[in-house]
Amino acid sequence: MWRRLIYHPEVNYALRQTIVLCLPAAVGLLFGSLQDGLLFSLVPACCNIAGLDTLHKRFFKRLAVGGLLFALSSVLIQVLLTVPVPLPFIMFGLALLFGIAGEISPLHGRLLPAALIAAIFTLGLAGNVPPAVPPLLYIAGTAWYGLFNALWFRLWKEQPMRESLSLLYRELADYIEAKYSLLTQHTDPETALPPLFARQQTVIDLIAQVYQQLHMLSANNQLQYKRLLRAFQVALDLQEHIAVSLHQPDEVQKLVEQSHAEAVIRYNALMIAARLRVLADDILYHRQPGRFTMATALSALEKIAQRHPENPVGHFCYYHFSRIARLLRTQRPLYRRDLMADNQQRLSFWHALVSYCSFKSMALRNAARLGIMLAIGSSLGLVLDLPKPYWILMTVMFVSQNGYNATRVRIQHRALGTLAGLAIAAGTLQLRLGDGTVLLCMLALTLASYLVLRKNYGLAMTGMTVTAVYTLQLLSLNGAHFLVPRLVDTLIGCMLAFGGMLWLWPQWQSGLLRKNAHLALERDQEALRLLLQPKPEPAALAYARMKVNQGHNALFTSLSQAMREPAFNSRYLTDMRLWVTHSQFIVEHINAMTILARDHYMLTPTLARDYLASCEVALQRCQQRLEYDGPSSDSPVMDSAGETPELPGTLMERHLRRILFHLGVMHTISSVAWRQRPQHGRWLSRRLSD
Numbered sequence: 001m002w003r004r005l006i007y008h009p010e011v012n013y014a015l016r017q018t019i020v021l022c023l024p025a026a027v028g029l030l031f032g033s034l035q036d037g038l039l040f041s042l043v044p045a046c047c048n049i050a051g052l053d054t055l056h057k058r059f060f061k062r063l064a065v066g067g068l069l070f071a072l073s074s075v076l077i078q079v080l081l082t083v084p085v086p087l088p089f090i091m092f093g094l095a096l097l098f099g100i101a102g103e104i105s106p107l108h109g110r111l112l113p114a115a116l117i118a119a120i121f122t123l124g125l126a127g128n129v130p131p132a133v134p135p136l137l138y139i140a141g142t143a144w145y146g147l148f149n150a151l152w153f154r155l156w157k158e159q160p161m162r163e164s165l166s167l168l169y170r171e172l173a174d175y176i177e178a179k180y181s182l183l184t185q186h187t188d189p190e191t192a193l194p195p196l197f198a199r200q201q202t203v204i205d206l207i208a209q210v211y212q213q214l215h216m217l218s219a220n221n222q223l224q225y226k227r228l229l230r231a232f233q234v235a236l237d238l239q240e241h242i243a244v245s246l247h248q249p250d251e252v253q254k255l256v257e258q259s260h261a262e263a264v265i266r267y268n269a270l271m272i273a274a275r276l277r278v279l280a281d282d283i284l285y286h287r288q289p290g291r292f293t294m295a296t297a298l299s300a301l302e303k304i305a306q307r308h309p310e311n312p313v314g315h316f317c318y319y320h321f322s323r324i325a326r327l328l329r330t331q332r333p334l335y336r337r338d339l340m341a342d343n344q345q346r347l348s349f350w351h352a353l354v355s356y357c358s359f360k361s362m363a364l365r366n367a368a369r370l371g372i373m374l375a376i377g378s379s380l381g382l383v384l385d386l387p388k389p390y391w392i393l394m395t396v397m398f399v400s401q402n403g404y405n406a407t408r409v410r411i412q413h414r415a416l417g418t419l420a421g422l423a424i425a426a427g428t429l430q431l432r433l434g435d436g437t438v439l440l441c442m443l444a445l446t447l448a449s450y451l452v453l454r455k456n457y458g459l460a461m462t463g464m465t466v467t468a469v470y471t472l473q474l475l476s477l478n479g480a481h482f483l484v485p486r487l488v489d490t491l492i493g494c495m496l497a498f499g500g501m502l503w504l505w506p507q508w509q510s511g512l513l514r515k516n517a518h519l520a521l522e523r524d525q526e527a528l529r530l531l532l533q534p535k536p537e538p539a540a541l542a543y544a545r546m547k548v549n550q551g552h553n554a555l556f557t558s559l560s561q562a563m564r565e566p567a568f569n570s571r572y573l574t575d576m577r578l579w580v581t582h583s584q585f586i587v588e589h590i591n592a593m594t595i596l597a598r599d600h601y602m603l604t605p606t607l608a609r610d611y612l613a614s615c616e617v618a619l620q621r622c623q624q625r626l627e628y629d630g631p632s633s634d635s636p637v638m639d640s641a642g643e644t645p646e647l648p649g650t651l652m653e654r655h656l657r658r659i660l661f662h663l664g665v666m667h668t669i670s671s672v673a674w675r676q677r678p679q680h681g682r683w684l685s686r687r688l689s690d
Contacts, residue, residue: 099367421465
């Protein structure tokens with residue numbers, strides 16, 4: 001029981017965040033300096049946003065950089081407030097100054113909003129504390145935050161990676177259960193495939209997250225991560241076999257009518273899903289897995305395959321389910337692989353500065369967007385006679401996300417949570433509770449808020465708003481006076497963030513669809529070149545397969561978000577959804593071909609060369625159709641095998657024929673969808689930009 005409580009991801013995270021926040025306040029109360037303890041608790045908010053609680057091989061170096069950056073931000077805003085420079089210009093300048101961090105790497109990019117929030121906190125403290133207090137507060141607070149997290153992660157070894165691996169195994173269980181539990185009910189690809197695509201995308205995102213953790217920790221060289229590395233490689237093999245699809249609904253229906261195959265296949269899938277969930281719990285709660293076998297279930301599936309040798313469905317399911325069963329029984333990967341190095345390298349400061357000075361820099365656009373929103377918020381504060389509109393600026397920073405839909409959802413949760421929290425605080429302030437009782441209630445609310453933060457931001461914001469009001473009450477004894485102004489400030493900040501995401505260099509996913517589709521085709525081409533080599537390397541094949549899946553997932557994410565964006569052509573997005581569906585088919589064929597190539601089930605050199613040439617021509621036609629708004633070539637460039645994927649041949653040939661067939665359909669869809677594309681913004685350019 002205690003393992004499920006301590007090692008549970010939400011409980012572990014909530015305990016860590018609550019203790020690091022409340023311990024300084026408790027120490028301050030013990031020594032009669034509660035105000036200093038509450039001020040000390042402001043620093044973890046900056047550290048959380050900066051990602052300084054992320055395990056990293058340069059953990060203490062990042063802490064030092066973060067603390068110095070927060071102190072520099074605090075010093076700069078205090079110095080600039082003493083000279084006759086308007087606050088809007090100060091906030092815009094600070095955003096542009098710290099925006100270069102986003103050009104170095106995505107992880108460094110999180111320092112920009114954290115440094116701006118440190119400046120906003122300093123703006124609220126200026127005039128109430130000596131000028132030297134805020135910088136020293138940030139340095140000492142970051143040091144406390146770093147030392148506490150270092151001790152915490154030393155006590156709970158490997159827990160962040162265990163949480164990610166446990167989620168990965170659970171998603172694999174949900175994926176295989178959803179894939180085979182509705183074997184014949186949903187034969188229409190329009191309704192059956194999108195939910196499976198979403199689950200496949202979640203699996204690949206979790207795999208990429210674990211990859212990132214491995215590289216950030218240099219876990220390949222650490223003995224304590226040896227078992228987790230093996231479990232991750234097993235998950236990679238499981239994903240290969242689960243993600244493969246036959247895509248022959250007629251053959252499935254024929255086998256189901258001739259035998260009891262549907263019940264047998266579903267039983268095997270449910271047994272695998274149940275075992276995956278047990279393994280997920282074993283990884284998370286530090287338990288040794290028990291013995292497992294599914295020989296009886298597999299023997300029933302083998303009999304069906306032997307009784308219907310002409311039907312490929314039975315052989316397909318038996319082959320992949322038997323491999324999955326072997327993985328779950330032995331808990332060892334099917335082959336030895338080296339986890340390849342991450343290709344996302346951070347830029348040096350000077351190279352990042354040169355890239356940042358370009359108007360094409362996304363980091364510069366993001367910094368300018370935040371700077372303009374903060375400048376407008378500061379100007380509104382001056383218009384409304386608010387000399388320190390820190391709550392407006394803080395709301396802008398907390399609700400601003402990378403995309404339109406994420407910002408919209410965060411704004412809704414923030415506004416509703418703040419409204420509910422202020423209503424609760426207005427009622428409880430009338431009770432006139434003692435400081436000890438208030439602090440205990442704040443502790444309980446903080447713990448409860450962090451327990452639900454990652455799943456329900458609005459509910460967590462309700463508790464945090466109540467805590468913030470009582471913090472102001474303890475600091476200045478006038479928390480009731482902040483209720484209505486803070487609600488108005490929150491609404492103003494939410495409207496500014498929404499307008500900024502809507503009109504200031506919006507990252508419309510509809511505009512990124514064409515670029516991501518082009519990138520997905522490039523990844524497919526690279527994988528096919530490796531697959532059709534005489535002796536492909538297993539490690540290179542695994543890495544190329546992952547790149548294919550990640551490229552398709554980026555495309556699928558763009559499409560999913562574009563469907564929620566305003567004022568775009570729904571007919572164009574409908575056509576692109578069909579295009580993405582055929583792209584998913586190609587991804588799954590590449591997954592299956594990777595397994596065959598690793599088992600040395602290859603084509604003759606001449607046949608491989610001919611198929612590669614046909615595939616490259618078909619891929620280039622699709623790329624040209626996406627890239628150039630010109631007349632479509634109607635000359636047949638694919639052989640007849642591409643139009644008849646069911647011709648007899650080896651398994652590898654069948655997969656290649658189906659890939660050619662899907663590429664032909666995608667080219668036709670692109671020709672139709674191009675006429676319906678959005679006629680504004682970056683879509684006015686005829687060619688893709690680098």
